[in-house]
Amino acid sequence: MSSFASELRRQLAARVSEPGPGRRAELAGLLDAAGTVDETGATIRTTSSPVARSVVRLWRSEFGLEPRLTPSSPGSFGRQRYAVKVEGNRAVQAVEELRVERARAARGGAAGISYLRGAFQGAGSLTGPGYRRGHHLEFVHESEEFVRRVASLSPVPLRVSRRRGRYVAYTKSAEGVTTILARMDLSDAVLEYEARAIVGEARANANRVTNFDAANASRTAVAAALQGEALENLDPGSLPPALREMLELRLENPDASLAELARLGGVSKSAANHRLRRLVEIAGSGGRAPSS
Numbered sequence: 001m002s003s004f005a006s007e008l009r010r011q012l013a014a015r016v017s018e019p020g021p022g023r024r025a026e027l028a029g030l031l032d033a034a035g036t037v038d039e040t041g042a043t044i045r046t047t048s049s050p051v052a053r054s055v056v057r058l059w060r061s062e063f064g065l066e067p068r069l070t071p072s073s074p075g076s077f078g079r080q081r082y083a084v085k086v087e088g089n090r091a092v093q094a095v096e097e098l099r100v101e102r103a104r105a106a107r108g109g110a111a112g113i114s115y116l117r118g119a120f121q122g123a124g125s126l127t128g129p130g131y132r133r134g135h136h137l138e139f140v141h142e143s144e145e146f147v148r149r150v151a152s153l154s155p156v157p158l159r160v161s162r163r164r165g166r167y168v169a170y171t172k173s174a175e176g177v178t179t180i181l182a183r184m185d186l187s188d189a190v191l192e193y194e195a196r197a198i199v200g201e202a203r204a205n206a207n208r209v210t211n212f213d214a215a216n217a218s219r220t221a222v223a224a225a226l227q228g229e230a231l232e233n234l235d236p237g238s239l240p241p242a243l244r245e246m247l248e249l250r251l252e253n254p255d256a257s258l259a260e261l262a263r264l265g266g267v268s269k270s271a272a273n274h275r276l277r278r279l280v281e282i283a284g285s286g287g288r289a290p291s292s
Contacts, residue, residue, distance in 0.1 A: 001240060003128065004126060004128035005124070005125045005126045005127075005128075005191075006048065006125075006127060007189070008014035008120070008181070008189055009048045009050065009051055009120075009121050010048070010050045010053075011186055011188075011189060012054075012088075012117050012120065012121050012186070013048065013050035013051045013053065013054035013121065014050065015117075015185070016054040016057050016058055022110055022113070022114030022117075023061065023062055023114070024060055024062050024098065024279060025101050025102075025104070025105045025111040025112075025114035025118070025119050026058070026114045026115065026118035027058040027059070027062060027098060027101075027118060028098040028099075028101045028102045028105060028115055028118060029102075029105070029114070029116065029117065029118025029119040029120075029121075029122065030044055030051075030055060030058075030118035030119070030121055030122045031044060031095070031098055031118075031122075032102065032118075032119065032122070032143075032146050032149075033118065033119045033120075033121070033122025033123035033124075033139075033141065033146065034121075034122030034123060035047055035122070037095050039092070040087045040091070040092070040136065041084075041085065041086045041087040041088060041090070041092060042086055042091060042094075042095050042097070042275075043083055043084065043085040044084045044122070045072060045081055045082065045083050045084075046081070046082055046084075046122065046133065047079045047081050047082070048082075048121070049080075049082060049229050051121045051122075052069055052082035052084055053069075053182070054121075055067070055084040055172040056069055056084055059084070059086050059094070062094075063086075063090065063091075063094040063097075064090070064289065065086045065088075065094060066086075067084045067085060067086045068084070068086075068087075069082060069083070069084050070082070070083050070085070070205070071083075075097070080189075081087065083263055086184060096195070098227070104116065106149060106152070106153070106272055107154045108153060112153040113153070113155075113183055115153060115175070115185065116150065116153050116180075116183070116184060117184050117185075118137060119146075119150050119153075120139070122188065123139050123140055123141045123146075123148055124137070124138065124139050124151075125137070125138055125140070126138075126177065134172055134209075135171075135172055135173060135174045135176075135177050135178045136170060136171075136172055136177075137170060137171050137180060138169065138170035138171075139151075139158075139168070139169045139170070140163075140167070140168050140194070141166060141167055141169065142165070142166050143158045144160075144167045146167075147160055147167040147168065147169045147256060147269050148160060148167075148169070150169050151169040152170075154169070154173060154180060155179050155183045156173070156176040156179045156180060157171070157176075158170060159171070160174075164194060175283070178190050178193060178194060179191065188269070191258065191269050191270060191273050192257075192258055192259075194273060194277070195201065195258040195269075195272070195273045195276055195277075215240045231250060231279060231280075231283055232249060232251065233253060233283070234247055234279065234282060234283055236248070239279075239282070242275060243278060243282075246261070246265060246272065246275040246276065246279060247266060247279055249261055249264050249265050250276065250279070258272055258276075260271060261276075266276065
């Protein structure tokens with residue numbers, strides 16, 4: 001799982017501390033995605049400590065249970081795993097109530113989106129923006145029923161396939177990725193994803209040209225020059241003041257994040273993202289902004 005996906009899990013987990021409906025549907029999604037149920041109760045396992053803590057809060061707030069949070073055996077790649085277990089008659093009853101919540105969520109609406117948030121925390125992943133193989137968001141699980149349920153709740157079509165003994169619902173569309181993130185109320189993540197994806201696309205285009213002209217150039221040197229190559233031919237004098245300022249900020253701070261550029265320019269992240277996208281569009285259309 002990429003660090004970008006880990007950050008999304010953290011953001012989703014942090015929402016549990018905020019008041020609002022949908023918590024039970026979210027817990028139902030988490031239990032279906034990453035949980036096991038037996039005659040004594042339920043256990044949810046995760047490699048994300050924020051998700052583990054949010055599961056504890058959900059069991060407490062929604063059912064008055066006192067879960068036991070313990071480290072468990074390391075998962076793939078040696079990552080620490082956490083187990084959150086609830087036991088007893090009340091826990092068994094809570095599991096039954098979550099089955100009812102799952103059925104309600106399956107009808108869609110706000111409960112369906114809450115279920116999808118829980119499902120992503122337990123079984124979802126997303127490649128970071130700018131990944132060389134393109135956009136890819138997926139839900140992976142051994143249960144075909146669960147994966148098809150997630151696909152039915154998605155705000156965009158997801159393809160379902162079987163891979164290495166498990167089922168996968170996925171999208172490789174940039175629009176699909178950002179739509180799902182937006183519906184899960186991850187608006188800041190959408191802005192960050194789009195901004196970093198723009199830079200990644202410019203980087204890929206510049207890399208193709210660089211490789212054609214100098215196939216033996218140092219990869220490090222190429223990476224450092226990519227963004228400048230994408231925008232350095234723009235004529236600042238032909239740009240409106242706002243775009244001219246953003247161009248200068250980006251060229252002077254090639255490694256700055258969207259948030260850092262917004263801070264340096266004294267604008268919102270949304271405005272910085274819009275101006276970056278406009279600059280790339282202008283660069284791709286010949287390097288001059290259309291006359292107003």
